[in-house]
Amino acid sequence: MKSYMARPLEVERKWFVVDAEGKHLGRLAAEIAKILRGKNKVQYTPHVDVGDFVVVVNADRVVVTGKKAEQRVYRRHSGYPGGMKETSYEQMLARKPTEILRKAVYGMMPKTRLARQQFKKLKIYAGPEHPHAAQDPQKLEVK
Numbered sequence: 001m002k003s004y005m006a007r008p009l010e011v012e013r014k015w016f017v018v019d020a021e022g023k024h025l026g027r028l029a030a031e032i033a034k035i036l037r038g039k040n041k042v043q044y045t046p047h048v049d050v051g052d053f054v055v056v057v058n059a060d061r062v063v064v065t066g067k068k069a070e071q072r073v074y075r076r077h078s079g080y081p082g083g084m085k086e087t088s089y090e091q092m093l094a095r096k097p098t099e100i101l102r103k104a105v106y107g108m109m110p111k112t113r114l115a116r117q118q119f120k121k122l123k124i125y126a127g128p129e130h131p132h133a134a135q136d137p138q139k140l141e142v143k
Helices: 024-035 088-094 097-107 111-121
Strands: 015-019 053-057 075-078 084-088 122-124
Touching: 015 024, 015 075, 024 053, 024 097, 024 111, 075 088, 075 111, 088 097
Parallel strands: 015 053, 053 122
Antiparallel strands: 075 084
């Protein structure tokens, strides 16, 4: 019996829309990462991009549990001595609410060339509207 390997030209891509309002950040990010990688499909192949497109709306209304809202810190470094910058969760939510979910999903993806290609299929919007209505995205329920 031969193993099935998906080919890039055979892959049928779907579009999903996820409403992030009231959803827990980590659980939502894990589900989105699974769909981007294609692990929800039967024809999942680790070395081929078989994932689907995901459109997230209301990303500014995502929920964190416990004291994460006060304690969570996002760090970045410029590469120069003393170039460490820190941003709290509240500041990030006020300035760039979509980056919170983007960083959470990125952390759950592998750090490979294929994962960077798969990550480009993620579209995040802070409000309820998105410009991808022409693709007829299916509503995805995340628990």
